[in-house]
Amino acid sequence: MLQTWTSAQVRAAEEPLLALGVPLMERAAFALHVRTAAVLRERRRAVAGARVVVLAGPGNNGGDALYAGALLARRGVEVHAVVTAERVHEGGLSALLQARGRALRVDGSVDDAAALAAGADLVLDGLLGIGSDGSGLRGAAGALVQAILDLGRPYVVAVDVPSGLGVDDGRRDGIALDADLTVTFGGLKPGLLLPPGTHAAGRVELVDLGLDLAGVPAVVRLEPGDVADLWPVPASDAHKYTRGVLGVVAGSRAYQGAAVLTTSAAVQAGIGMVRYLGDVGDVVVAAHPEVVVGHGRVQAWVFGPGVSPDDAGQRRRIEYAFEHVRERGEAAVVDAGALELLPAHVGPHAVLTPHAGELARVLTQRGETVDRAAVEAEPLRWARRTHELTGATVLLKGPVTVVAGAQGAAYAQADAPAWLSTAGAGDVLAGLLGALLAGRVDAIHEDPSLAAALAATAALVHGRAAHRANPGGPISARAVADALPATIAELLGR
Ligand SMILES: NC(=O)C1=CN([C@@H]2O[C@H](COP(=O)(O)OP(=O)(O)OC[C@H]3O[C@@H](n4cnc5c(N)ncnc54)[C@H](O)[C@@H]3O)[C@@H](O)[C@H]2O)[C@@H](O)CC1
Numbered sequence: 387m388l389q390t391w392t393s394a395q396v397r398a399a400e401e402p403l404l405a406l407g408v409p410l411m412e413r414a415a416f417a418l419h420v421r422t423a424a425v426l427r428e429r430r431r432a433v434a435g436a437r438v439v440v441l442a443g444p445g446n447n448g449g450d451a452l453y454a455g456a457l458l459a460r461r462g463v464e465v466h467a468v469v470t471a472e473r474v475h476e477g478g479l480s481a482l483l484q485a486r487g488r489a490l491r492v493d494g495s496v497d498d499a500a501a502l503a504a505g506a507d508l509v510l511d512g513l514l515g516i517g518s519d520g521s522g523l524r525g526a527a528g529a530l531v532q533a534i535l536d537l538g539r540p541y542v543v544a545v546d547v548p549s550g551l552g553v554d555d556g557r558r559d560g561i562a563l564d565a566d567l568t569v570t571f572g573g574l575k576p577g578l579l580l581p582p583g584t585h586a587a588g589r590v591e592l593v594d595l596g597l598d599l600a601g602v603p604a605v606v607r608l609e610p611g612d613v614a615d616l617w618p619v620p621a622s623d624a625h626k627y628t629r630g631v632l633g634v635v636a637g638s639r640a641y642q643g644a645a646v647l648t649t650s651a652a653v654q655a656g657i658g659m660v661r662y663l664g665d666v667g668d669v670v671v672a673a674h675p676e677v678v679v680g681h682g683r684v685q686a687w688v689f690g691p692g693v694s695p696d697d698a699g700q701r702r703r704i705e706y707a708f709e710h711v712r713e714r715g716e717a718a719v720v721d722a723g724a725l726e727l728l729p730a731h732v733g734p735h736a737v738l739t740p741h742a743g744e745l746a747r748v749l750t751q752r753g754e755t756v757d758r759a760a761v762e763a764e765p766l767r768w769a770r771r772t773h774e775l776t777g778a779t780v781l782l783k784g785p786v787t788v789v790a791g792a793q794g795a796a797y798a799q800a801d802a803p804a805w806l807s808t809a810g811a812g813d814v815l816a817g818l819l820g821a822l823l824a825g826r827v828d829a830i831h832e833d834p835s836l837a838a839a840l841a842a843t844a845a846l847v848h849g850r851a852a853h854r855a856n857p858g859g860p861i862s863a864r865a866v867a868d869a870l871p872a873t874i875a876e877l878l879g880r
């Protein structure tokens with residue numbers, strides 16, 4: 387898994403090493419120069435003779451960039467530093483000047499500096515690092531970046547983080563400089579994985595500085611190798627009831643496909659048994675003869691795919707089953723039409739699966755003034771707020787899926803191809819996640835944060851199945867469900 391650490395956690399881990407005199411900045415700058423040289427070699431075959439512009443802000447981020455610039459200058463790169471503030475890292479600046487780099491201070495007009503940067507082979511962005519207040523670039527740095535963007539963005543290597551982004555939350559409030567490559571030091575930062583910031587980071591490379599980062603990571607991204615530890619693989623003495631039974635309240639005469647896709651995903655994700663409740667049991671059984679129609683004991687539910695607001699029968703079933711979720715601790719996936727039926731308080735064993743617009747509605751019903759755009763601007767913040775207000779685990783769907791759950795658990799998963807944004811894909815995710823919850827409901831009650839890990843697992847498997855369904859091309863939701871068995875086998879075999 388990838389773990390991320392807040393600015394405060396990184397600083398705390400740096401302190402004892404700095405106190406011992408460990409040369410962290412030298413390490414960071416050396417690694418930065420090596421990776422920058424590799425990019426130059428890749429893009430123009432030779433390092434010597436390249437033109438690099440270092441954007442140097444007031445702090446140590448500028449120091450990293452200036453020292454790296456000095457090392458590049460010693461390798462024959464033509465390096466210009468653009469200094470944007472009164473304060474600059476003096477050691478870094480004099481190292482660059484000694485290496486025959488040149489420096490230009492932005493005083494008044496930013497035009498010359500912007501033209502220099504826009505015409506460079508590569509720009510090293512050392513304007514702001516983990517000392518950023520996250521409000522976007524202000525003053526001369528903001529004006530300079532805006533002028534560079536107006537001329538056309540050159541190839542940018544962000545030093546530690548793209549300047550102007552919220553390092554800890556991925557917010558993008560004002561002017562920020564998008565990067566092609568981010569070379570980050572000591573540990574990944576949450577803003578590099580969380581949307582919208584993650585889209586500004588480009589490729590991310592981590593430089594190990596030997597920091598001892600302890601405690602709970604801020605945001606986690608599961609990787610394929612993590613799935614086997616979380617998946618409910620049946621024990622040798624398992625039978626269908628011990629493996630988990632999933633109740634599905636989905637679909638209606640108007641939306642029959644949702645019932646088929648949800649149950650299909652659950653069956654193909656390896657659940658012990660699926661019970662279907664609703665008006666289109668005949669269609670469901672025709673597609674999957676394994677499904678049992680009608681009531682009975684279950685360990686988990688999926689509520690909502692294809693359930694419209696005027697569907698009185700399905701709504702009644704969901705309201706009734708929510709009582710079991712609250713009183714008997716059955717787990718639940720709460721999707722689409724069921725979100726508005728969510729009781730005032732559930733628990734983390736209920737997982738909401740809204741997209742941004744639906745999450746905004748859930749929050750608005752609970753007195754928060756927030757719309758879809760606000761959720762998209764700060765997805766983790768609003769997923770967390772929803773967890774606080776409802777007790778539920780929240781899986782917020784989007785190009786990057788954000789999960790917030792009990793005990794501060796937070797995940798950001800970016801596993802799916804863009805082709806997956808297609809009708810019915812959410813129904814497949816709901817069925818898949820339902821199967822996971824049904825298989826591990828007892829463990830969730832022992833460790834409520836597990837629901838968030840399982841939600842992230844479902845997002846990962848869903849995305850991988852989409853890739854497998856048709857690598858590099860269009861995919862139907864049904865093809866994703868059909869790709870689940872082989873995808874899961876492959877992930878468990880790692
Ligand atoms: N502590 C260390 O020894 C190490 C630090 N490292 C580097 O140092 C960086 C952190 O350095 P600093 O703490 O000096 O912080 P920064 O270099 O991020 O600079 C922060 C300063 O920028 C200004 N500022 C904040 N928000 C702004 C905004 N929105 N617009 C304009 N100006 C703003 C403030 O004056 C603030 O003091 C890291 O990101 C990393 O690049 C690395 O060299 C590794 C070791």
Ligand SMILES: [K+]
Nearest residue numbers: 511514545547
């Ligand atoms: K930076």
